[in-house]
Amino acid sequence: MIPRSRTLCARIATAWLAIAGLALPGVPIRAQDLTIEAPPQSHPIALVGGTIHTGDGATLDPGVLWFADGRIRGLGSDARAAGVPPGAVHVDVSGRHVWPGLVDAVTQVGLIEIESISATRDVDEIGDVTPEAIAALAINPDATTIPVTRSNGVLTVGAFPSGGLLPGRASVVELAGWTWEEMAVRVDAGLIVDWPGRPVRRPWQSEDDARRAAERTSEQLAELDRLFDDAAAWLAARDADAQGVGLDLGFAAMGPALRGERPVFVRADDVGSIRAAIGWAVARGLRPVIVGGADADQCLDLLREHDVAVVIAGTHRLPRRRDHAPATPFRLPALLHAAGVRFCIAGEGGFENERNLPYEAATAVAYGLPLDAALRAVTLGAAECLELGADTGSLAVGKRATLMVTDGHPLEVRSRVLQAWCSGRALDLSNKQTRLADKYRERYRQLGLWPRGR
Numbered sequence: 001m002i003p004r005s006r007t008l009c010a011r012i013a014t015a016w017l018a019i020a021g022l023a024l025p026g027v028p029i030r031a032q033d034l035t036i037e038a039p040p041q042s043h044p045i046a047l048v049g050g051t052i053h054t055g056d057g058a059t060l061d062p063g064v065l066w067f068a069d070g071r072i073r074g075l076g077s078d079a080r081a082a083g084v085p086p087g088a089v090h091v092d093v094s095g096r097h098v099w100p101g102l103v104d105a106v107t108q109v110g111l112i113e114i115e116s117i118s119a120t121r122d123v124d125e126i127g128d129v130t131p132e133a134i135a136a137l138a139i140n141p142d143a144t145t146i147p148v149t150r151s152n153g154v155l156t157v158g159a160f161p162s163g164g165l166l167p168g169r170a171s172v173v174e175l176a177g178w179t180w181e182e183m184a185v186r187v188d189a190g191l192i193v194d195w196p197g198r199p200v201r202r203p204w205q206s207e208d209d210a211r212r213a214a215e216r217t218s219e220q221l222a223e224l225d226r227l228f229d230d231a232a233a234w235l236a237a238r239d240a241d242a243q244g245v246g247l248d249l250g251f252a253a254m255g256p257a258l259r260g261e262r263p264v265f266v267r268a269d270d271v272g273s274i275r276a277a278i279g280w281a282v283a284r285g286l287r288p289v290i291v292g293g294a295d296a297d298q299c300l301d302l303l304r305e306h307d308v309a310v311v312i313a314g315t316h317r318l319p320r321r322r323d324h325a326p327a328t329p330f331r332l333p334a335l336l337h338a339a340g341v342r343f344c345i346a347g348e349g350g351f352e353n354e355r356n357l358p359y360e361a362a363t364a365v366a367y368g369l370p371l372d373a374a375l376r377a378v379t380l381g382a383a384e385c386l387e388l389g390a391d392t393g394s395l396a397v398g399k400r401a402t403l404m405v406t407d408g409h410p411l412e413v414r415s416r417v418l419q420a421w422c423s424g425r426a427l428d429l430s431n432k433q434t435r436l437a438d439k440y441r442e443r444y445r446q447l448g449l450w451p452r453g454r
Helices: 006-023 145-150 207-240 249-258 271-283 300-305 328-339 354-366 371-377 380-385 432-446
Strands: 045-053 059-068 071-076 089-092 097-100 102-107 154-159 168-174 184-194 264-268 288-292 309-312 343-345 403-406 417-422
Touching: 102 354, 102 380, 145 154, 145 354, 145 432, 154 354, 154 417, 184 249, 207 249, 264 271, 271 288, 271 300, 300 328, 309 328, 309 380, 328 343, 328 354, 328 371, 343 354, 343 371, 343 380, 354 371, 371 380
Parallel strands: 045 089, 045 097, 102 154, 184 264, 264 288, 288 309, 309 343
Antiparallel strands: 045 059, 059 071, 097 403, 154 168, 168 184, 403 417
């Protein structure tokens, strides 16, 4: 039986909250962004005179980039070389830098609005096995965290549900649009498996508690095998007799991963779980991507042998074990890069601090990761981990015009994002935080404590 979706419950609850707010003027409805979204691109736009960083190692200084219908159409040293058409709107970006928009591979941006109110948390469906759940359908385009995140250059994200053994399927979205349909880049980006890791016995645990935890892990691994066996059998039967085999939404949702059409994102951190997950996935002919990967540096040969990518779940976190050096998470990207393992750097995987993605990568630079590799880890490398490198993540003809203009390097905390576009849509970079800053600056201006014009 397919579990009832918590998303539906959340929509109903939110509707009742809205009704209550209309009925009671003193009750505000919060966590809703009021930014007006731009329409789709209607005319060619050329960015002229700035330094263009394509994201794949090339730089045009100065250069010209133009885009139309949401796609990059030309790059060159000048308008003629780039093939800018007559009538294009020229935007002077002299003295500025043009970059691909940053890509945060694993987030819950748009899936959570208020952490403490369950009706606004659309990340976890009812039940431990819900492969039919798709993250994009639960995204709220009006979540206040969306404009906050994109104002720092994070323009494309992987939205990941969580909770249970098979929590659902990831979606890739751009942070612009009136509806989730307008935001979606790929609705079904891949199946998510929360790998049942070997439990670590805590000092306060009894032997019985430790034994039960180990038994629970063994049961989950057996259930995972059974689910994939049953799904494979159902798909084979369905292919042989489509009319005679009833529809199973869960098994059907697992089909693209089982057929090798989509990756399987496996959440695993400790070295034992990573090794076990890769062996399990390879034996079944799946294409695994490790998410988390805290101990990935301890199985470099295995990752390289099977060309398994790792989505590092942020660098700003504590080491997993007490005997690890405090800088262990900071050094992980440099170790993977030096070993030739495909990887990207994600944010915290949550919803409130994903704007800090560039600084997660900058920390890795301070601990040995080359600057170009760090930028790639939050642009093209992240798009490749989501298997969308041919469509986004760098500035190339034919790719989405998802890019930004800054006054410095995007990994530098002092740099500002001045302009940005998602598939040609011009973004309003204001948000709740900038409006609060404006509000309180004005207060101090009125008190004579803040100079006018600043």
